[in-house]
Amino acid sequence: MTDTSNNKVVLAFSGGLDTSYCAQYLAQEKGMEVYAVAVNTGGFSDEELKQIAQRAEQLNVVDFKVLDCTNQYYEECVKYLIFGNILRNQTYPLSVSAERMFQALAVANYTQELGAKYVAHGSTGAGNDQVRFDLAFQIIMPEVEIITPIRDLQLSREAEIDYLKANGIHDDWEKAAYSINQGLWGTSVGGKETLTSHQPLPEEAYPSQLQQTEPLQVTLVFAQGELKGLQWGNEAAQTYHNPVDAINQLNKLAAPYAIGRDVHVGDTIIGIKGRVGFEAAAPLIIIKGHHTLEKHTLTKWQQYWKEQLGNWYGMLLHEGQYLDPVMRNIEHFLADTQTTVSGQVFVQLHPYRFEIAGIASDHDLMQAKFGHYGEMNREWSGDDVKGFTKILGNAHKIYHSVNKV
Amino acid sequence: MTDTSNNKVVLAFSGGLDTSYCAQYLAQEKGMEVYAVAVNTGGFSDEELKQIAQRAEQLNVVDFKVLDCTNQYYEECVKYLIFGNILRNQTYPLSVSAERMFQALAVANYTQELGAKYVAHGSTGAGNDQVRFDLAFQIIMPEVEIITPIRDLQLSREAEIDYLKANGIHDDWEKAAYSINQGLWGTSVGGKETLTSHQPLPEEAYPSQLQQTEPLQVTLVFAQGELKGLQWGNEAAQTYHNPVDAINQLNKLAAPYAIGRDVHVGDTIIGIKGRVGFEAAAPLIIIKGHHTLEKHTLTKWQQYWKEQLGNWYGMLLHEGQYLDPVMRNIEHFLADTQTTVSGQVFVQLHPYRFEIAGIASDHDLMQAKFGHYGEMNREWSGDDVKGFTKILGNAHKIYHSVNKV
Amino acid sequence: MTDTSNNKVVLAFSGGLDTSYCAQYLAQEKGMEVYAVAVNTGGFSDEELKQIAQRAEQLNVVDFKVLDCTNQYYEECVKYLIFGNILRNQTYPLSVSAERMFQALAVANYTQELGAKYVAHGSTGAGNDQVRFDLAFQIIMPEVEIITPIRDLQLSREAEIDYLKANGIHDDWEKAAYSINQGLWGTSVGGKETLTSHQPLPEEAYPSQLQQTEPLQVTLVFAQGELKGLQWGNEAAQTYHNPVDAINQLNKLAAPYAIGRDVHVGDTIIGIKGRVGFEAAAPLIIIKGHHTLEKHTLTKWQQYWKEQLGNWYGMLLHEGQYLDPVMRNIEHFLADTQTTVSGQVFVQLHPYRFEIAGIASDHDLMQAKFGHYGEMNREWSGDDVKGFTKILGNAHKIYHSVNKV
Amino acid sequence: MTDTSNNKVVLAFSGGLDTSYCAQYLAQEKGMEVYAVAVNTGGFSDEELKQIAQRAEQLNVVDFKVLDCTNQYYEECVKYLIFGNILRNQTYPLSVSAERMFQALAVANYTQELGAKYVAHGSTGAGNDQVRFDLAFQIIMPEVEIITPIRDLQLSREAEIDYLKANGIHDDWEKAAYSINQGLWGTSVGGKETLTSHQPLPEEAYPSQLQQTEPLQVTLVFAQGELKGLQWGNEAAQTYHNPVDAINQLNKLAAPYAIGRDVHVGDTIIGIKGRVGFEAAAPLIIIKGHHTLEKHTLTKWQQYWKEQLGNWYGMLLHEGQYLDPVMRNIEHFLADTQTTVSGQVFVQLHPYRFEIAGIASDHDLMQAKFGHYGEMNREWSGDDVKGFTKILGNAHKIYHSVNKV
Secondary structure (H helix, E strand, O other): OOOOOOOEEEEEOOOOHHHHHHHHHHHHOOOOEEEEEEEEOOOOOHHHHHHHHHHHHHOOOOEEEEEEOHHHHHHHHHHHHHHOOOOEOOOEOOHHHHHHHHHHHHHHHHHHHHOOOEEEOOOOOOOOHHHHHHHHHHHHOOOOEEEOHHHHHOOOHHHHHHHHHHOOOOOOOOOOOOEEEEEOOEEEEEOHHHHOOOOOOOHHHOOOOOOOOOOEEEEEEEEOOEEEEEEEOOOOOEEOOOHHHHHHHHHHHHHHHOOOEEEEEEEOOOOOEEEEEEEOHHHHHHHHHHHHHHHHHOOHHHHHHHHHHHHHHHHHHHOOOOOOHHHHHHHHHHHHHHHHOOEEEEEEEEOOEEEEEEEEOOOOOOOOOOOOOOOOOOOOOHHHHHHHHHHHOHHHHHHHHHOOO | OOOOOOOEEEEEOOOOHHHHHHHHHHHHOOOOEEEEEEEEOOOOOHHHHHHHHHHHHHOOOOEEEEEEOHHHHHHHHHHHHHHOOOOEOOOEOOHHHHHHHHHHHHHHHHHHHHOOOEEEOOOOOOOOHHHHHHHHHHHHOOOOEEEOHHHHHOOOHHHHHHHHHHOOOOOOOOOOOOEEEEEOOEEEEEOHHHHOOOOOOOHHHOOOOOOOOOOEEEEEEEEOOEEEEEEEOOOOOEEOOOHHHHHHHHHHHHHHHOOOEEEEEEEOOOOOEEEEEEEOHHHHHHHHHHHHHHHHHOOHHHHHHHHHHHHHHHHHHHOOOOOOHHHHHHHHHHHHHHHHOOEEEEEEEEOOEEEEEEEEOOOOOOOOOOOOOOOOOOOOOHHHHHHHHHHHOHHHHHHHHHOOO | OOOOOOOEEEEEOOOOHHHHHHHHHHHHOOOOEEEEEEEEOOOOOHHHHHHHHHHHHHOOOOEEEEEEOHHHHHHHHHHHHHHOOOOEOOOEOOHHHHHHHHHHHHHHHHHHHHOOOEEEOOOOOOOOHHHHHHHHHHHHOOOOEEEOHHHHHOOOHHHHHHHHHHOOOOOOOOOOOOEEEEEOOEEEEEOHHHHOOOOOOOHHHOOOOOOOOOOEEEEEEEEOOEEEEEEEOOOOOEEOOOHHHHHHHHHHHHHHHOOOEEEEEEEOOOOOEEEEEEEOHHHHHHHHHHHHHHHHHOOHHHHHHHHHHHHHHHHHHHOOOOOOHHHHHHHHHHHHHHHHOOEEEEEEEEOOEEEEEEEEOOOOOOOOOOOOOOOOOOOOOHHHHHHHHHHHHHHHHHHHHHOOO | OOOOOOOEEEEEOOOOHHHHHHHHHHHHOOOOEEEEEEEEOOOOOHHHHHHHHHHHHHOOOOEEEEEEOHHHHHHHHHHHHHHOOOOEOOOEOOHHHHHHHHHHHHHHHHHHHHOOOEEEOOOOOOOOHHHHHHHHHHHHOOOOEEEOHHHHHOOOHHHHHHHHHHOOOOOOOOOOOOEEEEEOOEEEEEOHHHHOOOOOOOHHHOOOOOOOOOOEEEEEEEEOOEEEEEEEOOOOOEEOOOHHHHHHHHHHHHHHHOOOEEEEEEEOOOOOEEEEEEEOHHHHHHHHHHHHHHHHHOOHHHHHHHHHHHHHHHHHHHOOOOOOHHHHHHHHHHHHHHHHOOEEEEEEEEOOEEEEEEEEOOOOOOOOOOOOOOOOOOOOOHHHHHHHHHHHOHHHHHHHHHOOO
């Protein structure tokens, strides 16, 4: 590691302006060997990956590589977001928060494999991502130095473009109206209106536009909390060995309904409030459907503690604390609750919304044979309930008798 | 109280078959003086109250009275449901759970005023309401005996009708397809499909039908957490001294959009799972709007603890534990958090759904002058964030260094 | 099961007056075949078990059996009480609450094996134990009828003695001054002073009396949260395959110091307050020692969530809810946190008290090589901490700037 | 504020080596007008304050002032530590954590009154105090610059002494074996053994030595959670208008018993583990006594939520987050729970330990007239409890029937 000739730097590379600048800057100004790496967490199409590769070729990099960690991302994170029905502030499925962490972990592993002495990312100094990257790198490889040109130099967009042009990279760097971030677990949309408190994102800001208006029946099949099957319309039921495929298929069905859009207002790691739009059709349907299945199959306190721990899992993940060992403990807890969370969930898709129609499960605790809510039954008598309320009232009866007004 | 000639019984009376049976039965078979009382928590129209009074007149009751506790219900309960953004299981605004408690309290107070030795309610032995009534009566007036003819006799509907007819009460007792329960804070709909796990309620089961399809802009004005103003379409802004009026007005605007419908699956006090439909247009819009305003005006831990305590307030209220003194402590907490929760919330109504467009508040913590999420700023430097993440990473850096794989 | 000739009843038998009465009563008055069973959770000596057997022989029972479930009790419960550092109300190690549940489970299993139609216990109607027994029996074997003669008949002690004497059982039934309950995880002491709010138990009420006054050094060796070794005074270090043996040995060392005595005031399942004395030398030393080891080896949030879940594990166990599946989920969580909880804990025993001197562990996070509290170090600079506090202060800086007085 | 001639600096001054160095350094090297200020939170005797003043006079300061904020500290913080029974990690009464915050607040107020442009403190870069000071200053007066010579210069102790001597300040700067920090709510003791994980502090490290061996009976009188009276031995009962006086008196009684010593191992704000000894006789007796009184006078869920919120109040206070508005909300909650927490607590002092003998309160919920734990009573029947357990078992009965092995 003390090899002074080691000037390898691994750069987390997305092909955008900021990371393109970084690649060129590190190679040219710092004389480093730049290993650009793009990490796919399910959001890049083959076409997009080809474009990123082409961009990398234009720049002064030694090597460019795509690391696909979609399956790992599902297995080590998204799965638990489903088990925990996790929506930050009851709203946001943590689309970006989660994947950024896995990108950082993949970059760190690659850096260690390569034996590079430096690692670089293109975050600015005003968001959550810088903290997530820095934390992951420091904890996993404290001996590697982190370089963040964009944060350090605070260049304007124009200055970056000028620099790249001056170096012969004449791409069309026109700024998109919105900053879009796509992954397996949803797409975030930031810019313009999200910088205000009072404006919603306009229809056209969302990547998926409304294309379907006829309601569609979809059945989700869960096995121990994981989405393993889908059936829709008149199609034959599909079974998926890999839940990633089921998520992608469901998204394909639901995105044309413009389902799962919302705006999240949250507390960033650095203490300011942040507002971001998102669309996440499949994640929202899966979470609501899974949650409904759990209402039928788990006890009251199982649901309570899942909510508590799920809430924290989301918060710590959001704040870049994925490497706290308590996260592993929570994952164990959540996984252990899923034994009985199997069955079908019936969903109806409508433009801009969906309805959970109901569920069917061998583990359904709302059992006809035991007694229905609101209907008399043979399992207990009126006297049993009288005794129940009598004892249940004891503590408060005593309290109010002792502390009379 | 030991006056043996005291055979007064106060009967919680709704004018339905069960409580009509109780009135007649208690008077005729038990020789009691029946004081029938209907408690209005905002769900009865004048017309409905007149009908209930007429029904009471037909029966063998000494007196019939309507107690209107809508304002008290708002002040001592609904207000806190808003402060706490309380939705049971992230879904149900506790429409019935809350009002049943206040009906029980009103009946108990009236029973004590009257010096009656008995109190009666028409609950069956299979639901939550019996527990709520019994608990409230036992705690507030342990010396009064509770009579529950329906629970004790377990008569069929037909037997009740026959009995009433035999006593000259020939009303049309035809059973409604659904059991509907209406109050200030929403309407519940139970029966048929809600007794299954897999079927949704059909469109026609809901009292409010879709009548509006043109989107409508509505502005909600909150003052310290309470809804004090409304503005919609091209109408002039309205200010309300009494938030009850604002809630009713908002419901009038939103119900024709068929907003706020859902099905709640929950754990009853008696341990079985229960499923019930509801429509609650105003409650859901108010809670979501209020919640969004809080995301902008409260700190992270204020939001966290409000959620914790609000969740429990809802659970204990649902389970008839309103008289636990911890409920008063929680109310104090929630009220104390509302100091800065003032401002406007912009909402758009659509058929079956609504969108929160944004907010405006003098207490908005998402301040342009301090620094925006995702944009560089002058309040801190990149080095500050580097120092931040360095220290923030300490604990995990140590953990992973000590516990190397 | 519908065999009408099946009149077998399994009786949870302790050899005391109440259960002796039950045995005789069920056989003689009800004509049942009584299978008496004593369940040992670590509190009975061989001598005591012999006495119980002799008592059973005098009575009209078909069979008497001792079920030793000490190891199962440790593996399925006590272990988690240690992992969770569980003290009810920060005080009581749940000595009786825990073992009563395991006695009920053992009796239920035996009843099922035997195919008996009835099960009986000798609890009164005023305590927690009746609820624990009833719950376990109803849940595990809802088809078996529960018989509780003492609770039903409400006989006086004298009436019970008279009945037994009339049937030729002339034992000395003199009432002990205190009701003592002994098990692996502590001994409870109830009666006289514990029925008041203001009096402590006198010295002589405690089974173990002060016999040692010379301080003694003891080292506890934990392996993944379990007590696997002890060393004391000048003795050679002992390793235990079975932690039950280590617990018993530690108790033998510490009880003569009269360590671990206290009075617990708690909320019973039936809503009244209960007060009970206890002595639990080994449990308290183990819990405090284990907790100290965790302070050195777990992260802040691991400790936080262990405390939350441990607290509930204790509460639900205390209230007879051991069979809620959330308990299994919590056990998984707690076990998963123990991976790094290995090392030595140094303790000093004194009359009536003990001190935790310190710990040694390969997983100790208080690492000299990283930097010591209060001493400058090389891992971070003053500027890093400045940046840290600057960012850490952001949220409140904004709040106070927006909400100026 | 932009007055460039304003070179006033307020220095938090304790009279020790570090802050003496700061005073001289800021005046001489930086040419500043140094306003030294010592903040008393109940730990300084008149004698000690005189010595600090003398030290200040020797140095090159413009002014020296003592701010006594003991009463404010009690009213705005210690009171809530009692209401919440707050012991960090079940051990440490937050002696230093709490007072450091109040010292920072007092210094900030003074700085603002004075219109000074700078504020200075003598913390190093390795502890919690720097964060507490920095946070308070930044939030309350973001326009004031913070100067921290010790943290920035990283001088050795010897270098500081040499500098002071070279400037004619020839005091005896010999280093004390332990760093002692005394306040109303306890004394911390750090150094030597506390830098290891395995060693306890020796007897002589503690400021108070054992002087009493005869047991002493003390009665604490609480009024709505506050200590308002004391009675001990044969002395007449004392009533205190100001609880600060009661705390001081109790400490005078208990310190000679060497009560309230322990070692706290905790997570510092900067992520490393810290270990510190303390003695806090009065705080521990008050907290344990108050807690016992609450066990008798509060409902189960009041106790539960007090523990939750108290725990967080302690954690946030410890971490310098006292200015989060959630702290005010929690204070409101805690204060609201104290309505019924009035009565006497009986305590016995012994060498190195104390026992809570019992309590007496008009609000005691352990009422003889209602029914005693373990004794039959007239308020409910055995059948009531049977009904209770039947209904209570419903949920698990269903679960185990649906999910049979």
